[in-house]
Amino acid sequence: MDKHPFIDKVRIFVKAGTGGSGCLSFRREKGVPFGGPDGGNGGNGGSVILLGNSGLSTLIDFRYKPHFEAERGEHGMGKNMYGRNAKDMTILVPLGTVVKDFDTGEVLGEILNENPGMLIAKGGKGGRGNTSYKCSTNRAPKSFEYGEEGEEKTIFLELKSIADVGIIGYPNAGKSTLLSKISKANPKIANYPFTTLSPNLGVVRIEAGVSFTWADIPGLIDGAHTGAGLGGEILRHVERTKILVHMVDVSAEERDPVKDYTNINKELALYSKELAKKPQVVAANKLDMPGAKKNYELLKKHLAKKKVKLFPIAAMKGEGLKELVFEVFKKYKKIKEKN
Ligand SMILES: Nc1nc2c(ncn2[C@@H]2O[C@H](COP(=O)(O)OP(=O)(O)OP(=O)(O)O)[C@@H](O)[C@H]2O)c(=O)[nH]1
Ligand SMILES: [Mg+2]
Known part of the structure; x- marks a missing residue:
């Protein structure tokens, strides 16, 4: 087989990180009979971003690694601690890469410059912890949210020729x-x-x-x-x-x-x-x-x-x-x- 087969079209799967869930928690301390809610919010999941890079000129590496998954957000914690937002995942692609939705064939965009990147799958939002539900009529809320699912997509990357x-x-x-x-x-x-x-x-x-x-x-x-x-x-x-x-x-x-x-x-x-x-x-x-x-x-x-x-x-x-x-x-x- 060729060492360098001509790869100018690849299919990749991307999944953004799910948001961290909010926390359901009440403050409990000695001598504090009613501490109130203290569940923090979850962090946002990481998004998947395509970034142009002039040093690349082929899509060949995607053939061996077609799956990309960003990290999930951290869950909220007691003591009103927020979960950390996950870092976005950047995927480097050569300039001239055309991005298409795999299912519809629709062109989602074209990477022509190194900046800005192109958001492909958005990370899920972190869920609210019970502290955020506290209000004058409900001082001990038991509500909280799970983190949102991160977006998931199958896309086609196609490298346009530099010249005829x-x-x-x-x-x-x-x-x-x-x-x-x-x-x-x-x-x-x-x-x-x-x-x-x-x-x-x-x-x-x-x-x-x-x-x-x-x-x-x-x-x-x-x-x-x-x-x-x-x-x-x-x-x-x-x-x-x-x-x-x-x-x-x-x-x-x-x-x-x-x-x-x-x-x-x-x-x-x-x-x-x-x-x-x-x-x-x-x-x-x-x-x-x-x-x-x-x-x-x-x-x-x-x-x-x-x-x-x-x-x-x-x-x-x-x-x-x-x-x-x-x-x-x-x-x-x-x-x-x-x-
Ligand atoms: N006499 C003569 N000199 C030429 C001709 N075409 C190019 N040259 C000269 O050859 C040298 C190299 O030309 P370039 O066009 O820079 O060559 P290149 O193939 O692009 O070189 P690299 O970018 O280094 O690979 C220059 O000094 C040109 O002036 C020609 O038709 N006749
Ligand atoms: Mg030259």
Whole structure:
């Protein structure tokens, strides 16, 4: 089985804490013949709250732990002691998580930011102790309340994709440059590896009213599937896209573009079968550089054997980008029609 199956939908059960019961008690002390009621109120049960967290990018952990139950409130006690309110239970979810009611399918909300959280199940109110029933006509009330039940719910969590298209490749290949040329995104671009540490998003317009979103994924390195160079986190971002644009820098004469291309795909496959199956469009970048042509031809020949088309581009100069974007859009439309 895959180490990292693609999990973007999970069902979880949440139960808020029940309120503590109120206390029925009378003060009894030596020399005090009638002490009066002294039963305190119960504490409130804890609520269940979903909280966005930017460090998370998958719902996979919920598969192993789908049950959440907040603590109950403490019961009220004699001597007018109130029961303690229980702490709320917070469940951390990745940003972009859509929350649905499992039974009705109704969308309850979407977690887009780290704050505020979203209340999913409200804790039961604590019950009143008999002291609180005391009044001028009833000085020795024997009434008290049980704590209210905490709310219980089954919900669906669904993780929306970060972008339709993810641009992947080794560090410094020109991924952010491409994003900056085809969208209004303004990612950091620099001539050293690991410039991008978390994906930037850009909307790419095809024509009036027709667009899709692209993300520049941080550079992958060998061993990424084991976590090397933020690998695990990056690959989880990759999982959340529908199509990949695999970018190979063909300008460096000392590099082997076929090896570069193969190694990145190896990392995807080692991480999960799903990633290996994700549709790809391959682009050779930096063709404006002297010597790039040779490596481009090498890669093109290799890909031709696999019936994979290679798109020559010079992202910095904006060359070849139209053809690339249209090919990606064509593939994207096909995927959308299927779903
Ligand atoms: N000559 C040339 N240089 C390019 C081209 N595209 C990008 N570059 C340069 O390559 C360097 C890396 O570009 P980035 O867009 O930051 O690369 P990246 O793949 O996003 O890099 P990481 O975020 O570190 O993974 C920058 O100095 C760019 O100016 C191109 O088409 N031709
Ligand atoms: Mg970058």
